[in-house]
Amino acid sequence: MPRPSVREQLVDAAMECFHQRGFNGTGIQDIARTAGVPKGSVYNHFENKEALAAEVMDRYAVSRKLEMLQDEGLAPVPRLRAHFQYLAADLERFSYERGCMFGNFGTELSNQSDMMRGEVDSRLDLWTSAVTEVLDQAREAGTLTTPLTPGQLGRFLVNAWEGAVLRAKVTRNRAPLDGFFDVFDSLLA
């Protein structure tokens, strides 16, 4: 396996630091130390901490596996449930400590940086659209009984998920995620 480039090492290190201490709690020096490179070399690869954070979000977005939402081997509602279960398992790996990077950055930075707010906004919109598309398919297949539209449900579920993840970060257990699935099943049964 080829050695990861310094750029990749920096993105990995920043991902770790941002998850642990947030954006404002992480200095460029922390990222350089975690990556095992001199501080100056961070600026050879990234203009500033925001540019690095945007690339970390890109990598995080890939790890959300939105392509699961297009797997037509599963019926729409079980497919959507499997997607959220995948996200839950990912949170469990880190003892619910990390939360969602989109939610974390959205909460911490929306007031401080219009650029970061926009980055989070567009990624959450993309995810919401992918969820809504699955719900559109469920509606077409006649398996949605709620009078709520796929759009209403899709937007609501993404936000409710973010809230459950936030609460799990505070309680350090999966009860809030289980609670999400209880209502998911009730709404989409």
Place this chain on the structure above:
Amino acid sequence: MPRPSVREQLVDAAMECFHQRGFNGTGIQDIARTAGVPKGSVYNHFENKEALAAEVMDRYAVSRKLEMLQDEGLAPVPRLRAHFQYLAADLERFSYERGCMFGNFGTELSNQSDMMRGEVDSRLDLWTSAVTEVLDQAREAGTLTTPLTPGQLGRFLVNAWEGAVLRAKVTRNRAPLDGFFDVFDSLLA
């Protein structure tokens, strides 16, 4: 009207700073400057920034007006809806920029400070219990048709609200809160 004490001025100033820049983005110097007092006098009143943040959360908790949830002049479901509408109006006053201080601190600090995580956890629990109690009354009055228990619903609604507030902070408009009410009405109709 008596002049506010230095302690009160500091709590007000810290509330503003924490809302605008979060905990890690706010220095003791920022709080002192906002309050118009010398930096040293902060430490005459508070041991550290965490102690000040806990007092800010107490003041924020009072502003949530949980007592609205005990107003038996309104039937349970409309009373609960009025409570969330009150919270929505409070967010609107600040153009959805602030979010919820519990959610903000929970997201930013759960990994950094067990003390702050505990402070947020206990306040969210208290709020969840108050919401659940209203839903218990709705169930007793026969006005809840969902098969979900009041406990399941209460926990879910608080978390879904936090998620909607987070999203509104990112979108800077009330659409995510309206989406919350759409599903609230659907679940509790």
